[in-house]
Every structure is written in structure tokens, then in C-alpha cells.
Amino acid sequence: MSRIDDILVVGVGGQGIILATDVIAEVFLRAGHDAKKSEVHGMAQRGGSVESHVRRGEEVHSPLISPGAVQVLVAMEGLEALRYAHMVSRGGIILYDPLEIPPLAVATGQSQYPEDLSERLSLYSAKVYPVPAFALASELGNTRTQNAVLIGALASLMEIPDTLWREVLSRRVPARAVDVNQEAFALGSKAIVRGS
Amino acid sequence: MSEHTLLSGNEAIALGAHLSGVRVATGYPGTPSTEILEALAAGDHDETVVQWSVNEKVALEVGIGASLAGRRTLVTMKHVGVNVAADPLMTFTYMGVNAGLVLVTADDPGMHSSQNEQDNRNYARFAKIPVLEPSDSQEACDMVQAAFEISERYDTPVLLRSTTRISHSKTPVNPGDRTESRVDPGFIKDPSRTVMMPAYARGRRVAVEERSEKLRAYVEEVSDAAPSSLNRVEMRDATVGIITGGIAYQYAREALPDASIFKMGISYPLPIAAIEDFAGRVDRLYVVEELDSFWETELLAAGIAITPSSLPRVGELSADAVRAALSADTGPPTHDPAADIPVRPPVLCPGCPHRGIFYTLRRRRYTVSGDIGCYTLGALPPLESMHTCICMGASIGAALGIEKALGEEAPPTVAVIGDSTFMHSGMTGLADVFFNRGNVTTIILDNHTTAMTGHQGNPTAGYDAHLADAPRLDFESLVRGLGVQHVKRIDPYDLEHFDAVLTQCADHEGPSVIVVEGPCVLLPTADPGTIPCVSDQCVGCGACLRLGCPALRRRGTDKRAQVSINADLCTGCALCVQVCPYSAIVGEGADS
Numbered sequence: 001m002s003r004i005d006d007i008l009v010v011g012v013g014g015q016g017i018i019l020a021t022d023v024i025a026e027v028f029l030r031a032g033h034d035a036k037k038s039e040v041h042g043m044a045q046r047g048g049s050v051e052s053h054v055r056r057g058e059e060v061h062s063p064l065i066s067p068g069a070v071q072v073l074v075a076m077e078g079l080e081a082l083r084y085a086h087m088v089s090r091g092g093i094i095l096y097d098p099l100e101i102p103p104l105a106v107a108t109g110q111s112q113y114p115e116d117l118s119e120r121l122s123l124y125s126a127k128v129y130p131v132p133a134f135a136l137a138s139e140l141g142n143t144r145t146q147n148a149v150l151i152g153a154l155a156s157l158m159e160i161p162d163t164l165w166r167e168v169l170s171r172r173v174p175a176r177a178v179d180v181n182q183e184a185f186a187l188g189s190k191a192i193v194r195g196s
Numbered sequence: 197m198s199e200h201t202l203l204s205g206n207e208a209i210a211l212g213a214h215l216s217g218v219r220v221a222t223g224y225p226g227t228p229s230t231e232i233l234e235a236l237a238a239g240d241h242d243e244t245v246v247q248w249s250v251n252e253k254v255a256l257e258v259g260i261g262a263s264l265a266g267r268r269t270l271v272t273m274k275h276v277g278v279n280v281a282a283d284p285l286m287t288f289t290y291m292g293v294n295a296g297l298v299l300v301t302a303d304d305p306g307m308h309s310s311q312n313e314q315d316n317r318n319y320a321r322f323a324k325i326p327v328l329e330p331s332d333s334q335e336a337c338d339m340v341q342a343a344f345e346i347s348e349r350y351d352t353p354v355l356l357r358s359t360t361r362i363s364h365s366k367t368p369v370n371p372g373d374r375t376e377s378r379v380d381p382g383f384i385k386d387p388s389r390t391v392m393m394p395a396y397a398r399g400r401r402v403a404v405e406e407r408s409e410k411l412r413a414y415v416e417e418v419s420d421a422a423p424s425s426l427n428r429v430e431m432r433d434a435t436v437g438i439i440t441g442g443i444a445y446q447y448a449r450e451a452l453p454d455a456s457i458f459k460m461g462i463s464y465p466l467p468i469a470a471i472e473d474f475a476g477r478v479d480r481l482y483v484v485e486e487l488d489s490f491w492e493t494e495l496l497a498a499g500i501a502i503t504p505s506s507l508p509r510v511g512e513l514s515a516d517a518v519r520a521a522l523s524a525d526t527g528p529p530t531h532d533p534a535a536d537i538p539v540r541p542p543v544l545c546p547g548c549p550h551r552g553i554f555y556t557l558r559r560r561r562y563t564v565s566g567d568i569g570c571y572t573l574g575a576l577p578p579l580e581s582m583h584t585c586i587c588m589g590a591s592i593g594a595a596l597g598i599e600k601a602l603g604e605e606a607p608p609t610v611a612v613i614g615d616s617t618f619m620h621s622g623m624t625g626l627a628d629v630f631f632n633r634g635n636v637t638t639i640i641l642d643n644h645t646t647a648m649t650g651h652q653g654n655p656t657a658g659y660d661a662h663l664a665d666a667p668r669l670d671f672e673s674l675v676r677g678l679g680v681q682h683v684k685r686i687d688p689y690d691l692e693h694f695d696a697v698l699t700q701c702a703d704h705e706g707p708s709v710i711v712v713e714g715p716c717v718l719l720p721t722a723d724p725g726t727i728p729c730v731s732d733q734c735v736g737c738g739a740c741l742r743l744g745c746p747a748l749r750r751r752g753t754d755k756r757a758q759v760s761i762n763a764d765l766c767t768g769c770a771l772c773v774q775v776c777p778y779s780a781i782v783g784e785g786a787d788s
């Protein structure tokens with residue numbers, strides 16, 4: 001695949017999606033590219049479905065990635081991975097946390113959470129990598145670092161030096177959480193077993 | 197690009213305002229405008245007063261005062277806020293400024309967080325003032341400075357229009373130099389300019405027309421090929437020419453990279469002569485604009501031939517929408533979205549003090565006139581107990597209207613309104629209920645903050661725009677002052693008590709108010725309870741699930757599966773303990 005320029009991060013409001021794309025966009029800029037990111041704040045933040053786009057290039061125009069042009073979809077929750085899977089390009093990658101957060105209609109029994117998630121995701125991409133980021137973050141004793149695990153996993157797919165990712169990550173998280181976020185990043189960067 | 201930093205459009209507007217020497221900044225929160233004042237306040241610029249007003253009308257009036265007093269002033273609001281501020285705006289335009297005044301309107305095409313998607317470029321034509329529209333954060337920063345210059349040079353308030361995609365996208369910004377107002381501070385007593393009674397207003401009305409004439413000449417002057425021009429001509433291939441601006445410019449560039457572009461930085465008034473010239477240099481001329489056909493209408497009226505296109509008039513544009521309407525290129529191949537997957541709408545947070553109120557209302561046949569805030573989510577299943585939502589403050593007036601139209605035989609009418617919304621425009625509605633002998637029961641959801649837009653202070657919150665302590669108004673005495681003597685204050689987590697008070701207020705002859713007092717669970721002052729647990733008594737009846745709490749779910753897919761509580765999400769509000777008919781949820785608040 002050509003260089004990864006267009007990344008879509010999705011999940012459930014409150015999971016730290018916006019912080020994740022802040023980090024990615026700043027890494028892109030610091031690596032010497034034009035970069036843009038876009039999301040919607042407001043109502044969706046209250047536990048709704050959230051998407052945030054990050055792009056880099058010589059000159060980036062639209063802050064939004066076109067459907068079918070997402071090179072890496074990073075999903076912080078399983079159902080949200082499926083909701084946005086159609087955005088992925090031919091040859092694109094889906095990197096998702098198999099964590100299940102049931103939406104209200106599922107919790108109340110009116111709807112079913114999809115069971116055959118990984119199978120359905122594979123219809124959209126030949127490269128589907130589950131990364132149990134929430135579980136790894138829990139082991140570290142801080143579930144807020146779920147996003148740092150996924151950033152680590154994403155970084156392992158890209159050509160940008162780890163030192164830059166780590167430096168930007170440290171500047172973006174609260175001072176008392178720097179160490180645990182670095183550990184989370186390290187776990188993430190070893191999480192993808194390629195060719196599997 | 198290393199000297200650049202990534203800023204959101206809103207942060208860039210705040211930076212531009214700071215670089216323009218803004219001394220007073222006011223506004224009322226509203227997505228997507230809110231972070232502008234927050235960023236200015238966070239900047240801790242000692243010379244700048246930053247404050248939230250109770251509503252947009254007051255915010256603009258404070259701004260007008262500050263401008264007349266000779267201080268550069270920024271006023272911010274969301275698109276519908278300009279409706280509220282329209283009254284002062286439509287007359288302030290006659291008066292002109294002393295020091296510059298820039299009014300930021302942040303529009304929401306696509307209605308991500310709004311009740312409508314009105315296109316506020318129309319206000320520029322309506323108020324006969326210029327409107328500037330940035331296409332990214334760099335322009336947002338630069339255009340605030342340009343807007344202040346125009347405001348002072350042409351003696352006019354200037355509108356700066358952002359949209360969700362500008363305000364909430366981050367793009368690189370390299371800030372320019374600081375500019376300052378050349379106006380000396382001080383209020384000039386000149387009634388012919390500042391007292392808009394008919395005799396004086398007639399004179400100023402003429403001045404507005406003269407100003408419009410000068411502005412039309414000015415926009416021609418700033419239309420050329422220079423990169424820094426506010427209206428920029430970008431000649432490329434001459435087959436297709438596109439008139440565009442704001443975020444639509446980015447979509448047009450992406451969809452048709454070879455097309456020539458006339459980029460509108462000033463969206464009104466239009467540089468007709470410059471556009472005629474551009475039209476003459478391209479074979480086909482399109483207009484690519486989001487929402488209304490604002491430019492197209494103006495250009496057709498000026499006799500410029502525009503090629504019709506099938507661009508959507510509803511919702512946001514995108515590079516794909518522009519590609520589909522204007523080019524043969526089909527873009528990347530796409531898949532169909534996954535079918536039959538559950539939706540995930542926003543929900544009231546676990547522990548939200550609004551939840552129990554709607555749970556109780558759901559079990560009554562009352563007509564519930566609602567309002568705007570987090571609590572509007574009470575209209576969605578499973579709570580489903582709000583039956584109107586129009587605009588901020590409308591709940592009380594609409595409730596009175598329903599009651600008057602149907603008379604005494606109809607079910608009781610209840611208005612539900614948040615604290616910030618009540619201060620914004622609910623007070624007048626309540627005085628109307630009192631004056632017109634209404635029976636409406638008004639429920640004020642006092643969570644001590646403006647939660648929906650991210651916890652901004654208001655007169656009932658106890659903190660200001662800098663999060664410093666602020667004087668706090670007492671609802672009970674306010675409501676009594678508005679004429680309603682039947683006032684009850686209740687705890688949102690005591691369902692039985694609320695149920696009794698609600699019945700009592702609905703039966704009461706005359707207007708009544710219930711003040712529901714409990715801080716938003718996301719505030720540091722919120723006081724978490726102990727987390728209950730579900731015992732083996734649970735029969736899976738689902739009564740607790742009707743609370744719509746994200747912390748509750750069934751343990752399996754079986755229709756009668758037992759319920760479990762997610763301890764990571766639960767705040768211990770104990771509403772589920774109270775609603776369980778089998779006393780199967782045990783914790784604080786359980787029957788002893």
C-alpha cells in the first residue's frame with residue numbers, strides 16, 4: 001500500500017478519540033507534512049458514536065476523508081468498527097478493539113449486538129487486526145490509556161520514528177499519566193501480529 | 197511547516213481576536229462556537245475582559261456598549277443565537293461602531309448539534325453589513341484581524357461566519373503580527389449617532405446606504421490574484437471556473453484540482469465587476485456554496501450566467517458531493533455501509549440528575565413541553581417523555597399555548613427547562629404564565645451549569661468564564677419575583693418525593709414551579725454514591741432498563757436475562773434501586 005495519509009478514528013463519546021487524533025495530527029505536522037483533522041463536538045459526546053478524521057499530504061484540502069479512501073480505520077469499539085468499515089479503501093486496514101459497549105437499544109434488549117463481527121469486518125478489508133487495547137489498558141491499571149495502546153499499534157504500521165510519537169503523546173496527556181501512557185504505547189506497538 | 201501549530205478554527209479566531217487587541221469579548225455558548233471564548237479566557241490576557249452573557253441578545257448589547265466606548269470587541273454565538281441577537285443587530289447597523297466590533301456566527305450545516313441549519317450569510321444582506329468566511333484556521337485567524345480593520349474603516353459591525361467544519365477542524369496556523377485599534381477609548385456623547393429614535397434613525401438610514409456603496413467598491417479592490425487577497429482569483433484550466441468560499445472552497449479544490457477558482461473571502465457584498473471579469477475568462481461558471489443559493493441568487497440578479505448544477509441544498513457539502521455534481525470523475529470505489537446494525541445515539545450520562553424526572557413523566561398522561569439542553573435527550577426512548585422542542589426558552593410559552601387552546605378538560609401541561617435555558621429566555625415565559633393566569637407546572641432542571649455545551653458558567657452556576665467564583669442567583673426568590681408563589685425544591689434522586697410533588701403541583705390551581713436541584717454528574721462538585729448490586733432476586737423484568745441508564749444491561753440475549761450493573765460507569769445514583777419492583781437491586785436508597 002502507498003504511504004498512510006488518511007486515518008479515521010472512531011468509537012464511543014468519552015473514549016479519548018479526540019485526544020488520539022490530536023496526537024496523530026501533531027505527529028504528522030512535526031514530521032513535516034501539511035495536516036488537518038476534523039471532528040464534531042457537542043451532542044454526540046454524550047455516549048454517542050464519534051468519528052474523527054486525520055489527513056496529511058503535500059497540501060491537504062478537505063479536512064474530511066472521502067468514503068472509500070480511509071487507509072487505516074482505528075476503532076475503539078467493535079460495533080463502531082463495523083459502522084464505519086465501509087469508509088475503508090481497497091487494500092485499507094482495520095485496526096479495532098474487540099471491546100463491546102452495548103448501545104442503549106442493545107442493553108434494553110430491543111436490538112442485538114452483532115455476533116459475527118470479525119467475519120463481517122473481513123468483508124471490508126483483508127487486513128483486519130484486533131487489538132485488545134481496553135484489556136491491555138486495564139492490565140496497566142488505567143483504562144484511559146486505551147487510546148495510547150491503539151496509537152502504539154497504529155504507529156507500528158507507519159514509517160514515522162517512535163520517538164516522535166512518544167514525545168507528542170507525552171505532551172498531550174496529563175503530567176501524572178505520562179509514564180502509564182508510554183507503557184500503553186509500548187504494548188500497542190507490539191500488538192499487531194502481521195501476516196496472521 | 198515547523199513554525200506552524202495546529203489550531204481549531206475556534207482557537208484561531210480567539211488568537212486572531214487577541215492579535216487584534218480585543219478588549220472585551222462576550223457571547224453565549226452554543227455548538228460550534230463555544231470554544232472561542234473558552235480559548236480566549238484560557239489565554240489569561242490581562243487586558244481582555246472575557247465573559248459569558250445570559251443570552252446572545254445581552255451579549256451583543258454588552259458588545260455594542262464596549263464598541264461605543266472605544267474598545268475593540270468580539271461577540272460570539274452559534275447561528276441560531278443571531279436570531280436572539282437580531283433585534284440589537286438590526287439597529288446597531290444604523291449606528292455604526294466606535295472601535296471595531298466583530299460578531300462571530302458559527303453555523304451548523306448538517307445540524308450536528310442544532311435544531312436547524314439556517315445560513316447566516318442571509319443576515320449580512322438583511323443587516324447590510326459585510327460577512328467574512330474563512331476556509332481554514334489560518335484564514336480564521338487572519339480574517340478576524342481584517343474584520344476589525346474593515347469594521348473601523350467603514351464604521352460597521354462585521355460578521356465573521358464559521359461553520360462546524362471550520363470551527364472544529366484543526367489546521368496549521370502561523371500567527372501574524374499584532375494590530376491595534378487606532379480609536380481612543382471613551383464614550384462619545386452624540387445622540388444623532390447613538391440614540392436611534394425616529395428623527396435620528398432616519399439620518400443614519402441614509403448613512404447605511406452610503407456605507408454599502410463604499411463597501412461595494414472596497415470588495416472590488418480586494419479581489420485579485422494576490423495570495424493575500426480577501427477575494428482571490430486562482431486561474432488554472434479555463435474550462436471550468438468555480439465561485440466558492442468557506443469550507444466549500446476546500447471541497448472544490450479537492451474534487452476539481454484543475455479548475456479555476458474565484459474564492460470569496462468576503463461573502464457579502466459581492467464583487468460583481470471582478471466576478472464578471474472572471475466569468476469572461478472561463479468556459480463554464482459554477483457556484484459551489486453550502487446551504488442556501490445565496491451567491492447564485494445575487495449573481496443571477498446581476499445578470500451573470502451560471503451553469504446549473506445538482507449540488508445538494510440540504511446538509512453539508514463534501515468533496516464527493518462536489519465531484520458528483522460537477523465532474524465526470526467518480527472518486528474512489530465505495531462499499532455499502534453495514535446493514536442492520538444498532539444505532540448509537542447520545543444518551544443521558546449514568547447518574548444524570550435529569551433521568552428520574554423523565555422516568556416519572558413517562559408514566560403520566562401529561563403533555564410535556566420541552567426545551568434545549570442535555571435534557572432534550574428525554575425525548576428519546578426509553579424515556580420518551582418530551583413532546584415539544586423548538587428553540588431555547590420556548591417550553592414555557594408553548595405549554596401555556598397548549599393549555600389555553602385545550603382548556604381544562606385536557607391533561608395537565610408541564611414545561612421542562614434547564615437552568616441556563618431558563619436564564620436565557622425562560623423567565624419571560626414564566627411571567628407570561630403568571631400574567632395570563634396559566635396553570636402550567638414548570639420544572640426547572642437546575643444542575644448548576646450549562647452542561648450541554650461543556651459546562652459554561654451562568655448566573656445560577658456560581659462560576660464565571662474563567663472558572664472563578666461568581667455571584668449566584670437564587671431560583672426560588674427569582675421565581676417568586678416573577679409572580680409564581682407555588683414553588684417546590686426537590687432532590688432529583690428521590691423518585692417517590694418527586695412523584696408526590698408533581699401530582700400536587702399539577703393539581704394546584706394556578707402556576708407552579710418545581711426546582712430540581714442536583715449538580716451535573718460531570719462537575720467536580722457531584723457527590724457519587726455507593727454502587728448497588730443486583731441480587732439473585734432479579735427476574736429480568738426490565739423495569740430498571742426503562743431508566744435508559746448506560747450502566748445497566750442484560751447479562752445475555754435472553755428476553756428475561758438478569759440485569760447487571762457496570763461498576764465502571766455507575767455513579768451510585770440509586771434510581772434503579774428505587775424502581776426495581778422485586779427489590780433485587782441493593783444499595784443505598786433501598787427500602788430498609
Ligand SMILES: Cc1ncc(C[n+]2csc(CCOP(=O)(O)OP(=O)(O)O)c2C)c(N)n1
Pocket residue numbers: 224225226227252274276277280310311568569570571587588613614615616617618641643645646647648649
Ligand atoms: C439561541 C441558542 N443559543 C444557544 C444554543 C445552544 N444550547 C443548546 S442547549 C444550551 C444550554 C443548556 O443548558 P441548560 O439549560 O442549563 O441545560 P443542561 O444542558 O445543563 O441540562 C445551549 C447553550 C441554542 N440551541 N440556541
